[in-house]
Amino acid sequence: MGDALMAAIRFNDLTLGYDRRPVVHHLQGEVRPGALLAVVGPNGAGKSTLLKGIAGAIEPLSGSVGLDRGATRIAYLPQAADVDRRFPISVLDLVSMGLWRRTGWLGGVGRKDRDAIEHAIAAVGLTGFEDRPIGALSGGQMQRALFARLLLQDAKVILLDEPLTAIDAKTAADLLDLVRRWNAEERTVVAVLHDFEIVKAVFPETLLVAREAIAWGPTADVLTPENLLKARRMIEAPDPAAADCRRAA
């Protein structure tokens, strides 16, 4: 019971996949509250799948993700490619969605909420863009708007799937400042990233996945040439763990 309170996210022999085909196998471990954890690995390693599993967007094939869904609010930023920007809404509408949990679909937005929305938009440098349709934003501006929505969600656990991909250096630096701010506020941040320089500079802890956890711990201990080679080999080889899973089933 005491232990349960110590973890923000707990993986209990977690296997995730699609159509009964496992992608991430037998993950075990826990993310402590307030952790700043990078998830890295080759393309197709299962990083996005893992975030979807934590967010509850997909059900485990076996095992479980332990979190107190009632008490722990989760905010999830999907990969940019998964966000439909043809949806005809303005920046203001998009950012305001961060308050839906509080206001409900038809709930009124009071003065305090309007201030909070304004602050969030200012915090990501989008003041003046409020009425712009999201389809008319650059990739970087869209990512700023999505971060403003995350700010309003006020979640204890924040999941970011490749938040800095195809983003210029200035925007990346601004968004990383928000990540640092969340960390200072003792929120738990789990981010899928491909840029190891950013991981080393900002994320003290790293999980290297390639179908399974190859290494998990302090970033410098995880991002070694040996571990990265092991991860690449794991992805390039036929999937032996899938056979293991069938045997275990």
Ligand SMILES: Nc1ncnc2c1ncn2[C@@H]1O[C@H](COP(=O)(O)OP(=O)(O)OP(=O)(O)O)[C@@H](O)[C@H]1O
């Ligand atoms: N909706 C889906 N249905 C079936 N298979 C899927 C689905 N989404 C992902 N996969 C498969 O699961 C595996 C892991 O994909 P995932 O997107 O989790 O990897 P990733 O590590 O995030 O990769 P990348 O770095 O390329 O984004 C891949 O083989 C992929 O083809």
